[in-house]
Amino acid sequence: MEVKHRTLYFLEIMENGEHYSFDYETEDEAYHAFEFLVKTYKDNRIVDKGPIISADNITQLSICKTQEGSVPKCAIANYSPFEWFKDTHEEIKLSAKIYYENQK
Numbered sequence: 001m002e003v004k005h006r007t008l009y010f011l012e013i014m015e016n017g018e019h020y021s022f023d024y025e026t027e028d029e030a031y032h033a034f035e036f037l038v039k040t041y042k043d044n045r046i047v048d049k050g051p052i053i054s055a056d057n058i059t060q061l062s063i064c065k066t067q068e069g070s071v072p073k074c075a076i077a078n079y080s081p082f083e084w085f086k087d088t089h090e091e092i093k094l095s096a097k098i099y100y101e102n103q104k
Contacts, residue, residue: 007065007066008023008024008025008065008066009023009024009025009026009027009029009030009063009064009065009066010022010023010024010030010063010064010066011024011030011033011034011037011061011062011063011096011100012060012061012062012063012064013059013060013061013092013093013096014059014060014061014062015058015059015060015089016057016089020093020096021064022096022097022100024103027063027065029103030063031063031081033096033099033100033103034061034062034063034081034083036095036099037061037092037095037096037099038061038083040095041085041088041091041092041095044085044086044087044088045083045084045085046058046083046084046085046086057086057087057089058084058085058086059084059085059086059088059089059092060082060083060084061082061083061084061085061092062080062081062082062083063080063081063082065080
């Protein structure tokens with residue numbers, strides 16, 4: 001069996017221990033999805049919160065770069081950028097799904 005090697009970018013939504021992700025072929029595509037959600041939900045954005053696992057009712061939005069296939073030695077997951085939001089969990093997930101499906 002042949003193992004494919006490529007880099008993938010995921011728009012990730014983390015909330016209350018749950019994890020949702022949408023895969024994109026390029027970092028630019030993932031960033032545009034991220035930017036769309038940040039602009040759409042800017043009124044619910046939490047400013048100046050560091051990248052930590054935190055309380056309930058907060059949603060973390062981030063981009064993850066990962067390798068498919070064998071991972072090079074000393075490689076680590078790369079999370080950047082990130083934003084935090086409150087009170088819009090279901091709306092963010094639905095908007096991310098709609099945006100993702102419209103980009104196919």
